[in-house]
Structures are given as structure tokens and as C-alpha cells.
Amino acid sequence: MRRRAFLLAGSVLAAAGGCSWVGADPGPVMPSAPAGDERLEQRFSAARGRTVDFWTAVPAGHGDGRGLPVCFVLHGGSKRPADFSAMGLGRFLTDAVQRGAAPFVLAGATGDRLAWRPRGGDDPQWMVRQEMPAWCAERGFDTTRLAAWGWSMGGSGALLLASTFPGFVRSVAAFSPAVAPGDAVFDGLERLRDVPIGLWCGKDDDLYENVRELWASLPVPPGAGGFGPGKHNFSYWSTLIPDAFDYIAKNLSP
Secondary structure, three states, X not given: OHHHHHHHHHHHHHHOOOXXXXXXXXXXXXXXXXXXXXXXEEEEEOOOOEEEEEEEEOOOXXXXXXXXXXXXXXXXXXXXXXXXXXXXXXXHHHHHHHOOOOOOEEEEEOOOOOOOOOEOOEOHHHHHHHHHHHHHHHOOOEEEEEEEEEEOHXXXXXXXXXXXXXXXXXXXXXXXXXXXOOXXXXXXXXXXXXXXXXXXXXXXXXOHHHHHXXXXXXXXXXXXXXXXXXXXXXXXXXXXXXXXXHHHHHHHOO
């Protein structure tokens, strides 16, 4: 009887989309809002010397996004633009707008595992700086208003992008950026003085102490973010996206 009860409980949980393993990772928090116009295209990147995936999302109710500002998405080491729709990024975007945030577009391209910096003849950072704005302009997006958001190596890549090209983006949102004291991000902190920054990290993340030091070392304290219970995974980061998107929207407003 106990075995039958256990199997029945497990089947009920499975049917509900749950997990029968006690203590399992609960998975990402996903909003119920619909995705708008999401597209995954292939573009040739001269900066990278190869064809890359180029993903865009427009909040539902805003057509093809013409005239909207853009937030570049810099992925971490384990995800790529082909994963963004399944991660619900388009749904998070619509949810932010439905909650009152000013609409904007998300755009991301494949940077592989180069930490968003040049290596040899492969330069994903220059792809973001030079080519992605042109691809967005072709779609009619407003490339005079840009922001950058990323997690893990994408978080450090977004900060490095802003410090390498001052004035390029209006703000940065970084989740658990892969930084260490004395690296290129720390070396460029003074150039981030005029860039509004949102910075978040989980207290159970191996990078927690480094990110805390980054917070304390910024020339201007972050305008959003903080530290809470969480690990280095999307289950935690998904709980931060609403605050990050609100912050990005505020800084992209005309």
C-alpha cells in the first residue's frame, strides 16, 4: 500500500508539472504573460568570422517593435540565443510591460564561451558594439537608446562592454557576473561612473564574495539589485528578471 501511494503521489506531481524528488531544484519562475514577436535569425558576423544566431523579442501588443529601444542580452556559458524562447525571456518582457514598464526590445547573438572579449580574430564584444546595432536598425528599432543585460560571464561581459565603450549603453543589469578583483572589469570601474548599474547575486553563489567586492568598489553605488538566497542558476536569476527589466525600462525612457 505504501508503494502504491508513493507511485500515485509521484504520478500526480508529474501530471502537474512538478517533481517527485524531495528537495529538487524547483526550476525557474515563469510568468503567465504571452511572448510577443520573437525571431531567431542567422546573421554573418565579420567580427566573429562566422554565422551566428540572432534572437529578438518584442513585448506582446507592440507589433514588430519598430521605434522601441533595445536591451542587448549577453548570455552565460551554458545558454545560447536558441534557448532564450524556452527560457521565457519574451514572456518576462511582456510581463514587465503589462506591469507598467515602458516597452523595449530584447536582442541577443551567439558569443560562445569567449567571455565576451576578443580572442585572436574572434571578437564577440565588437559584434555587440558594431554589428548588433546595425542588425537592430534594419528592423526599425531605436538604436539611440541601448542597454545591456547578462548573467554569469554575460554579466561581466555587459559591464566590460560599458566600460570599454563609454556612452554606448544607458544602463547595465548584471546577474552574478563572473568577476574577480584585479580583472578587466575591476580595472575599468572608473569608466562606469556615469552608467546606471543594477547588480544582483545569490549568497550561495561561489562568486558572492567577488560580486560583493565589486559592489563596494563601484564609483557610484548600484541603482538597483542586492543579495539574497540563491545559487548560480536560472532558478534564482528568473526571480530577479522583473526588477531588472523594470530598471532597464526606466533607464531607456526618453
